[in-house]
Amino acid sequence: MVGLAAPLLLQAVTLLLLGSPTVPASQPSQSQAAGESEQQLGQASGASRSVLLSIYVHLDFSNKTWPPELSRTLTLPSALTSSSSRTLTGLSITTECNANQDGHFYCGCLSGYQWNTSVCSRHPPCQTFHNHKPCDCLIFSHPEPTYCQLLPPVPGELNQDSEQPMPGSTLRLTLLVHHAAMHLHWYLQPQAAPVPSFCSQDTSVPGLFLARARPSSASCQYTCCFEAQGFRWMLHQEVRVSLQETDVVRLPDQLSIACATTPVFHLSCCIPSTHLAYTASWSPREGGTASLLNASGSQCLVLAVQSCPAADTTYTCELQSLELAPVRVSVSVTSIQDGDTICPKDSLAVTWNVTKAGYVAQAPCPMDKIGMMTRSCGLDGVWGPIRSSCTDVRILALLHRARLLQAGQGHPATEVPQLLAQLPGQVARVSSPSDLLALLGTMTFLAEVVAEARLQLHHSALKDLLTGTDEILDLDTSSLWTPAEAQKPSMSSALLLAVETLAHSLCPQDHPFSFISSNVQLQTQLLGPTFTADYRISFSTQPPLQAEIPRHSLAPLVHSGANISITSLVLQKLDHLLPSNYGQGLRNSIYATPGLVLSISIMADGQVFNQGEVIMDFGDRNGTPHCVFWDHDLFQGEGGWSDEGCQAQATRANSTTQCVCQHLTAFSILMSQHTVPDSPTLELLNQLGLGASILALLVCLGVYRLVWKVVVRNKVAYFRHVALLNVVLCLLAADTCFLGASLLPPGPHSPLCLAAAFLCHFLYLATFFWMLAQALVLAHQLLFIFHQLSKHQVLPLMVVLGYLCPLGFAGGALGLYLPRGQYLREGACWLDAKGGALYTFVGPVLAIVGVNGLVLAMAVLKLLRPSLSEGPQVEKRQALLGVIKALLFLTPVFGLTWGLGLATLVEEVSEVPHYIFTILNTSQGVFILLFGCLMDKKVQEALLKRFCRTLPPSATISPATNESCFSEHSKGRSKNASYEKRMA
Numbered sequence: 001m002v003g004l005a006a007p008l009l010l011q012a013v014t015l016l017l018l019g020s021p022t023v024p025a026s027q028p029s030q031s032q033a034a035g036e037s038e039q040q041l042g043q044a045s046g047a048s049r050s051v052l053l054s055i056y057v058h059l060d061f062s063n064k065t066w067p068p069e070l071s072r073t074l075t076l077p078s079a080l081t082s083s084s085s086r087t088l089t090g091l092s093i094t095t096e097c098n099a100n101q102d103g104h105f106y107c108g109c110l111s112g113y114q115w116n117t118s119v120c121s122r123h124p125p126c127q128t129f130h131n132h133k134p135c136d137c138l139i140f141s142h143p144e145p146t147y148c149q150l151l152p153p154v155p156g157e158l159n160q161d162s163e164q165p166m167p168g169s170t171l172r173l174t175l176l177v178h179h180a181a182m183h184l185h186w187y188l189q190p191q192a193a194p195v196p197s198f199c200s201q202d203t204s205v206p207g208l209f210l211a212r213a214r215p216s217s218a219s220c221q222y223t224c225c226f227e228a229q230g231f232r233w234m235l236h237q238e239v240r241v242s243l244q245e246t247d248v249v250r251l252p253d254q255l256s257i258a259c260a261t262t263p264v265f266h267l268s269c270c271i272p273s274t275h276l277a278y279t280a281s282w283s284p285r286e287g288g289t290a291s292l293l294n295a296s297g298s299q300c301l302v303l304a305v306q307s308c309p310a311a312d313t314t315y316t317c318e319l320q321s322l323e324l325a326p327v328r329v330s331v332s333v334t335s336i337q338d339g340d341t342i343c344p345k346d347s348l349a350v351t352w353n354v355t356k357a358g359y360v361a362q363a364p365c366p367m368d369k370i371g372m373m374t375r376s377c378g379l380d381g382v383w384g385p386i387r388s389s390c391t392d393v394r395i396l397a398l399l400h401r402a403r404l405l406q407a408g409q410g411h412p413a414t415e416v417p418q419l420l421a422q423l424p425g426q427v428a429r430v431s432s433p434s435d436l437l438a439l440l441g442t443m444t445f446l447a448e449v450v451a452e453a454r455l456q457l458h459h460s461a462l463k464d465l466l467t468g469t470d471e472i473l474d475l476d477t478s479s480l481w482t483p484a485e486a487q488k489p490s491m492s493s494a495l496l497l498a499v500e501t502l503a504h505s506l507c508p509q510d511h512p513f514s515f516i517s518s519n520v521q522l523q524t525q526l527l528g529p530t531f532t533a534d535y536r537i538s539f540s541t542q543p544p545l546q547a548e549i550p551r552h553s554l555a556p557l558v559h560s561g562a563n564i565s566i567t568s569l570v571l572q573k574l575d576h577l578l579p580s581n582y583g584q585g586l587r588n589s590i591y592a593t594p595g596l597v598l599s600i601s602i603m604a605d606g607q608v609f610n611q612g613e614v615i616m617d618f619g620d621r622n623g624t625p626h627c628v629f630w631d632h633d634l635f636q637g638e639g640g641w642s643d644e645g646c647q648a649q650a651t652r653a654n655s656t657t658q659c660v661c662q663h664l665t666a667f668s669i670l671m672s673q674h675t676v677p678d679s680p681t682l683e684l685l686n687q688l689g690l691g692a693s694i695l696a697l698l699v700c701l702g703v704y705r706l707v708w709k710v711v712v713r714n715k716v717a718y719f720r721h722v723a724l725l726n727v728v729l730c731l732l733a734a735d736t737c738f739l740g741a742s743l744l745p746p747g748p749h750s751p752l753c754l755a756a757a758f759l760c761h762f763l764y765l766a767t768f769f770w771m772l773a774q775a776l777v778l779a780h781q782l783l784f785i786f787h788q789l790s791k792h793q794v795l796p797l798m799v800v801l802g803y804l805c806p807l808g809f810a811g812g813a814l815g816l817y818l819p820r821g822q823y824l825r826e827g828a829c830w831l832d833a834k835g836g837a838l839y840t841f842v843g844p845v846l847a848i849v850g851v852n853g854l855v856l857a858m859a860v861l862k863l864l865r866p867s868l869s870e871g872p873q874v875e876k877r878q879a880l881l882g883v884i885k886a887l888l889f890l891t892p893v894f895g896l897t898w899g900l901g902l903a904t905l906v907e908e909v910s911e912v913p914h915y916i917f918t919i920l921n922t923s924q925g926v927f928i929l930l931f932g933c934l935m936d937k938k939v940q941e942a943l944l945k946r947f948c949r950t951l952p953p954s955a956t957i958s959p960a961t962n963e964s965c966f967s968e969h970s971k972g973r974s975k976n977a978s979y980e981k982r983m984a
Contacts, residue, residue, distance in 0.1 A: 094109065094110055094147050094148045094150075095107055095108070095109055095113070095146075095147045095148045096108055096110065097140070097143070103141075104140065104141060105140040105141075105143060106137060106138075106139055107137065107138055107140055107146075107148075108126065108136060108137035109135075109136050109148030110148065112151055113147075113148035113149060113150055114133075114148055114149065114151050114231055114232075115135040115136075115138055115146075115148055115149070116135070116149055116231060117135070117230055117232060118230070119135075119138065119146055120134070120232060123138040123139055123140060124139050125137060125138060126138065126139055133234060134225060134233070134234055135231070149231075154233065154235070155179045155181075155229055155233065156175060156176060156177040156178060156181070156226070156228065156235060157175070157176045157235075158173065158174070158175050158224055158236070158237045159173070159176075160172075160173055160237055161173070161174060166242075166244075173222055173224075173237055175235065177226065179228045179229055180228065181228045182226065182228070183225075183226060183227050184225070185225045185226070186222060186225075187222070187223040220238075220239055220241075221236055221237065221238045222236070222237050223235070224236075224237075240276065240323065240324060242321070242325050242327065243274075243278075243319060243321075243327050244327065245327060245328075245329055247271060247272060248269050248270070248319065248327060248329045249269070249270040249271075249298075250269050250317070250329055250331050251267070251268045251269075251270065251300075251362075251364065252267075252331065252372070253329075253332075253362065254334070254362070255267070255331065255332070255334065256333075256334045256336055256353070256354065256355040256356040256359050256361065257309075257334070257336060258336045258342070258354045259308035259335055259336065262353075262354075263306070263307055263308035264305065264306055264307075265333070266302055266303065266304050267282070267302070267305070267315055267317075267331050267333075268300045268302040269300065269301055269317035269329055270301075271298065271299055271300075271319060272298055273299060276321050276324075277321060277322065278319050278320065278321045279319070279320050279321075280292070280301035280317060280318065280319050281301075281318050282301065282315060282316070282317055283315070283316050283318070284313070285303070288303050288304055288305040289303070290304075291304070303315065309335055310335070311335060312332065312333065312334050313332075313333050313335075314332050314333070315330065315333060316329070316330045316331075317329050317330075317331070334356050334359055336354065336356050340356055341356070341357035341381045342377070342381055343355045343361070343377035343381055343383050346383060349366075349386060350373060351363065352375055352383070355375075355377040356377065357377050357378065357379050357380070357381050358377065358379050359376075359377055360375065360376050360377070361374065361375050361377060363375075365388070365390035368392060368393050369390035369391065369392060369393065370391050370392075370393055370396055371388070371389040371390040371391050371434060372389055373387070373388045373389070374389075375387070388432055388434070389434050390434060391432070391434040391435055391438050392426075392429045392430075392431070392435050394429060395426050395429060395435050395439055395442075398423075398426055398442050399438045399439075399441050401415065401419060402441070402442040402445035402446050402449075403445055405445065405446070406445040406446075406449050412449045412450070412455055416446055416449060416450060416455060416457070416461070417457065417458065417460070417464075419446060420446065420468075420502075421460075423442075423443070423465065423467075423468035424464060424468045426439060426468075427468050427471040428471070430472075430475060430480065432480070433480055433487065434484075436475065436480050436481070436491075437484050437487065437488060439472065440491050440495050440498075443468075443495065443498040443499070443502075444494050444497075444498045446498070446502065447497065447499075447501040447502050448501075450501060450502055450505050451501050451505075454606055455505060456505055456506065456507040457502065457505045457506055458507055459506065459507075459513050462502070462503065462510075462513065462515075462522075463515060465502050466499075466503070466517065466522060467517070469495075469519070469571070470517040470520045472495070473519040473520070473571065473572070473573045473577075474519060477576075477577070485577070489638050490579075490637060490639060492577040492578045492579070493578060493579070493638065493639030495574070496571070496597065496599075496630060496632075496639075496666055497632055499599075500569065500599050500601065500666060503567050503569050503599070503601070504565070504567040504601040504603055504608070506524055506565070506567065508526060508565060511524050511526035512525050512526065519571065519573055519574075520569070520570070520572075521539050521540070521569070521570040522568070522569045522570075523537055523539075523567075523568050524565060524566065524568070525537075525566050526563075526564070526565050527554070527558065527564040527565070527566065531554070531558055531564075534549065535549040535551075535554060535566055536548045537568045539568075539570045539598075541572070541596055543618075543619030543656075544619065545570060545596065545598060545616070545618060546616070547568060547600060547615065547616045548615045548616075549566070549602075549612060549613065549614050549615075550613055550615070553611075553612035553614075554602075554612070557602070557604045562604040562605045563604065564602065564603070564604050565603045566601070566602050566603075567599075568599070568600050569598070569599040569601075570596055570597070571596065571599070572595055574596075574597050575593040575594070575595060575597050575668050576593060576595065578597075578630065578641075579638060579639065581635045581638060581640030581641065582640060582641050582670075583631060583634050583641060583642035583643070583644070584642070584644075586626060586643060591626070593668055593669075594618055596668065597630065597666050597668050598616060598667045598668065599665070599666040600614055600664050600667075601664060602664060609664070610663055610664050611662075611663060611664070612662075612663070613661070613662055614661050614663075614664060614667070615658055615659070615660050616658065616660075616667055617656055617657075617659075618656070618657065618668075618669045625648040625669055625670070626643055626648065626670040627643060627646040627647060627648045627659030627660070627661065627667070627669055628641040628642060628643050628646060628667070628668055628669065628670050629643075629644075629646060629661060629665045630665065631665075634821075635820060635821060636820070641668070641670060645663050646660070646661040646662075647659070647661075657669070685919060686922055687739070688922075689919060689923050690735050690739045690922045692923060692925070692926055693735050693924055693926060694736060694739070694925060695925075696925040696928070696929040697728050697731060697732040697735070697925040697928065697929070698732070699929055700925075700928060700929045700932075700933050701725075701728060701729075701732075703929075703943070704721070704725055706942070706943065706946055707939050707942035707943060707946065708721070710938065710941075710942035710945075711936070711938040711939055715789055715791065716777070716781055716789075717938065718791065719777045719794060719798070720774060720777065720778075722798070723770050723771070723774035723777070723798065723802075724770075724928070726766075726770045726802055727767050727770045727774075727928060728925075730763050730766040730767040730770060730802075731763070731764075731767045731924060731925055732925070733759075733763050734759075734763035734764045734767060735922075735925065737759045737760050737763060738760050738830075740756065741753065741757070741760065741828075741830070742829075744756055744829055750829075753824065754818075754823075754829075756829045757829045757831060758810055758814055760829075760830065761809075761813065761831060761840075762806050762807055762810040764845075765805075765806030765809055765810060765844060765845070766802055766803055766806040768806075768844070768848045769801055769802045769803075769805050769848065770798075770801075770802040771848065771852060772801065772851060773797075773798040773801050773802050775852045775855040775856075776801075776855070777789070777798075778855055778859060779859075782858060806844075809844055810840075812840065813840040813841075816837075817832070817836065817837040822837060824837075825838075
């Protein structure tokens with residue numbers, strides 16, 4: 001501090017030559033008159049040795065100016081230097097004080113000096129502690145003979161572990177203190193805000209402290225303050241965080257330009273304001289000029305292009321800061337030429353410029369909104385619907401403040417209640433899915449801050465939270481919740497976790513506390529050390545919800561003398577918003593939820609206690625009850641219902657269902673509405689039907705072995721029987737695999753069960769695709785009568801359709817649903833209906849049945865026309881009729897089978913459809929043998945001819961029998977001839 005006011009108080013350290021180690025009595029004797037190092041030096045000094053000695057000098061300057069001849073090291077008068085015993089050789093100033101008009105003295109230390117902690121703790125600082133060096137300037141009420149002391153070497157080192165941390169990543173700072181350190185605190189610059197307590201000491205290394213932080217996308221400085229060697233120290237570590245591509249806003253990120261009308265256009269890339277120096281450049285820059293534009297909270301580099309590019313061009317904006325990796329973003333510019341299909345300029349909601357067909361137009365959001373609006377231009381030049389990612393400015397500002405708190409910037413104890421107080425008002429501003437996502441993100445960040453800093457909230461802050469939550473649950477589902485969950489499926493699970501975390505953070509002195517609204521009810525209770533009864537709670541829901549925690553679950557906590565608080569929270573409507581994800585043991589049905597979620601949490605001395613028995617009564621519900629809890633870790637963090645540790649039991653007093661769980665979390669009850677009946681009769685029918693089907697298919701193969709050369713004499717018959725033979729082979733393998741799968745241990749961790757499910761999926765699909773190939777050959781022959789099919793061309797196409805297409809469906813379902821845990825049905829080696837894997841089988845099957853139905857309708861119309869006889873020859877016409885008959889019988893059977901199967905999945909049906917489905921589904925091999933093989937006249941003639949000619953000569957055959965065989969054969973031919981005559 002430069003002394004410009006009078007009087008000026010100077011306290012100095014002097015260099016003195018002593019004849020003896022005795023210090024004159026005239027010198028001050030205060031404890032702070034000499035530092036520890038100075039005292040040691042004085043005691044060790046002997047005769048005729050120079051020592052450092054502190055003296056007190058008070059100089060008055062009436063003209064309030066510092067004499068220029070008075071330097072920091074003063075030249076002493078000759079009178080002082082003539083003493084024979086002691087000689088004062090130099091005077092160095094350590095402290096300068098100014099007398100203010102309020103009568104106080106502001107005393108600051110010169111470079112290399114500081115007030116010790118004893119003096120610093122007794123006097124207030126001159127400025128705010130965070131903006132000034134610690135104990136560098138103090139305020140005294142009257143002049144005191146005190147002075148700043150010489151600082152020893154820095155007693156510690158502060159290092160950053162990672163070279164260049166990423167935004168949101170965990171940053172570790174290491175502080176190694178060489179002496180005993182006390183009162184360790186961390187601060188963040190330039191906000192000068194305290195960082196939440198995240199420092200821990202490594203007991204294996206003395207003096208080693210570790211700190212964790214989550215830096216944001218900007219450079220910042222972490223400061224560590226501590227006390228050591230009688231002084232306060234501040235060590236600084238600058239953390240440089242590079243911007244990411246997601247931090248750069250491109251306006252727009254793609255653009256269509258009509259060169260004939262508007263050759264001039266502007267591109268800009270904007271970054272959040274940061275004190276890091278970034279240099280920006282556009283490339284290519286031919287025909288354009290770049291300029292820097294500073295907006296509120298952001299910096300933009302604008303490129304003004306004066307001439308339209310001759311072809312489609314990609315412009316790149318590069319941002320570079322010293323020692324950081326460059327950030328590059330690109331903007332694609334499409335040139336619209338004469339003759340291109342375009343969407344014209346439109347002014348719906350905002351102005352949409354001319355856009356080339358197949359591209360997306362962008363427009364900034366209206367006022368008070370941040371983000372972009374997009375609109376696709378169809379290939380036919382018609383504008384598509386408007387899609388908006390606009391977020392309200394105030395909601396986004398709230399999210400930004402919460403994100404900074406979560407990153408360690410700010411004072412959580414002060415700011416969290418402030419942000420929660422704004423929550424109900426911001427819910428009223430939600431008008432888009434982006435607004436809802438931003439608001440839920442704010443709640444999630446605040447919950448993480450409260451949990452990490454172990455904050456305790458007052459009842460007013462908790463009331464704001466619950467009021468805002470109640471309003472959030474009332475928001476429109478179709479226009480807000482559903483689109484938002486499509487972008488982030490875990491958002492409702494995150495809301496539940498955030499409300500749970502914040503709700504049990506109530507201050508102990510604010511218990512008991514209750515809150516009741518239409519969607520949220522909360523009750524808290526503080527248990528004393530003498531509490532020995534069961535904990536019971538009830539809520540005024542419909543029907544009433546009751547919960548109980550037996551005293552034996554609370555006994556260990558009560559006996560330990562811990563401060564116990566129990567928070568019971570009911571959220572209505574939330575279970576309808578949570579994803580329909582079901583864990584192990586819950587995947588064989590479709591469930592209904594009661595419309596509420598109960599969360600019970602126990603806090604003991606600031607720690608969450610999760611173990612304990614809880615008994616809940618959700619009232620009388622229709623259906624089979626399943627007591628469940630919401631497990632936030634299921635389905636890759638998306639969350640799901642689980643029944644682990646929970647069971648349902650009927651009450652004796654009434655018909656309600658109680659849920660008993662051995663842990664504390666968010667509970668609800670699921671009611672099975674559409675369960676597959678567990679019937680031994682159905683299981684027996686299934687086994688018998690599959691056995692009969694396999695036997696029939698083997699007989700069919702044997703028949704084809706006998707008559708193959710006879711029945712494939714023309715191309716149509718060849719294609720028909722090749723397709724039917726592959727149907728038989730695929731269905732035989734599928735039924736055998738399905739029958740064997742019932743003997744395997746079910747579950748997603750069984751490789752054999754997984755392989756059986758995949759093979760069944762593929763083989764059953766292949767069965768239907770070969771039926772489709774058969775129908776398509778028929779359709780070709782009916783539509784293109786005079787076009788001859790080539791075996792070399794058609795047969796490969798049939799193989800591709802019959803095997804590669806079903807393999808694609810089966811492999812796609814495996815790759816899509818297996819990582820999610822939604823591939824296998826619980827308790828069976830077959831596809832899961834709840835997760836959607838089963839529909840990758842049912843969908844193609846029903847589509848094939850529909851196509852076959854259309855082919856049959858076309859065939860019937862063709863048969864009614866006399867022109868059919870003018871087309872194919874007699875043999876070919878007979879083959880076509882055989883295909884039609886087979887499809888006419890098999891298509892309704894197969895279609896009815898899987899139609900009923902789909903009905904049993906989506907409808908609440910009785911056991912009758914299940915029986916019909918089982919009988920038809922397991923008898924498909926019998927139907928193929930009868931209607932696809934044995935009813936074919938060529939097959940009948942071939943079998944009749946073969947068995948009549950190969951009768952053993954030793955057999956006794958009556959003339960009547962032989963005659964009957966011959967007449968039957970002739971009768972069949974005469975019927976065939978008469979049929980051909982009618983057709984002609």
